[in-house]
Amino acid sequence: MNTNKRNYLSIVLRTLMVTIGACFSSIGLEIFLIPNNIIDGGIVGISIISSYLSGIPLGIFTLALNIPFFLIGYKQIGKTFVLTTAFAVTCLSIGVSILHPIPGVTHDIFLAAIFGGIINGTGVGLIIRAGGSLDGTEIVAIILDKKVSFSIGQIVMFFNFFILIGAGFIYGWDRAMYSLVAYFIAFKMIDIVVEGVDESKAVMIVSDRNEDISQAIIDRLGRGVTLLNGQGGFSRLSTHVIYVVVSRLEIAKIKSIVHSFDNNALVTIGSVELAGKKYKKKPIH
Known part of the structure; x- marks a missing residue:
């Protein structure tokens, strides 16, 4: 297989993986988490809260709020990562818009947090394996990581700490705690998908x-x-x-x-x- 065909196949596989990952995340959010007022972290979490307060569709916020981070990252990180992330966020925005009219499959908050976290984490993990991300805060974290002593994970957790506090004031502290459960499960699923069970x-x-x-x-x-x-x-x-x-x-x-x-x-x-x-x-x- 020559180099051009190999590169073309790599792009196709990456695009397919990102698309599937965004579909998983859309299902985890719209079918499990959002109907039960459980939020995700990062820009997605901010978008969920903003959509809840304003009534504006979630897909608009997830795309609009991430655009400034795409512009910053394109100049300081590299176009491949940022373009993959932009495509992933666009797919997520479309996915949550399509799934929004569909009612959640469960009103058991604990089950919603568990399965929402598993499905969402699987989606994010696939996108990371494809070389992208699903959140602009990670772009900021990568940039800040070069300038401060904190790791990328610590910076992201710092952002998410304030987002979860905001969720506590808006949805109630029990929903904020369930959001933390969902976030932890998603984090572990990302680890499994990215590293593999056979890590x-x-x-x-x-x-x-x-x-x-x-x-x-x-x-x-x-x-x-x-x-x-x-x-x-x-x-x-x-x-x-x-x-x-x-x-x-x-x-x-x-x-x-x-x-x-x-x-x-x-x-x-x-x-x-x-x-x-x-x-x-x-x-x-």
Whole structure:
């Protein structure tokens, strides 16, 4: 496949993923959250409140309020991300306008928060995987992240804190708390969709039983291990540090393996982005 065809296919797939993601988010908002006065975070949350107070359709606010952020981001972040985000927001605006006349499927606030959060988070996750976003506040957060010591996530949470307080005054504090539940569930779903259920974790193990533990990991999990040369900072004794990459679903198993040999072993776990096939799982014989 030549470069032009590959680029064309990539654009088509990205467009399709963004469109599907916006459809999911539209359903989560209009069918579950909004009918029960549960809001989302960011510009979408502000748009929901503004639409509620003014009677102007939500789709108009989601598009109009994001336009200034598109202009700012286009100059300071890059056109690909901003254009993908603009397309996603446009699809969302159309989607919520089409679905608005349809009544919500449940009046149970707790169920609405759970399923609304799951569906909305799935949609946002798909859009992020396609290289875009669904909210102008994230564009601001990316810009501010270069100038302040706070992370992008902390900046977004700062914005959302005040939005949820506003929801408490307008809808009542119980709805604000349900909004927080929906937001947390959506956040976790975004993580799952973006990283995948099979998210990779890097595990480092320091133990005197490193040979036994290494062999057990190979035999029971089918994972290749790397032995790094290490030295105790206090004892100055040489040792091997076990390095292995596993999925998040294998974390409990690897802890069990380690502790079956050495209850005093030091185990550190961190998220990694896996590239290449060297650490892919091997068949267990």
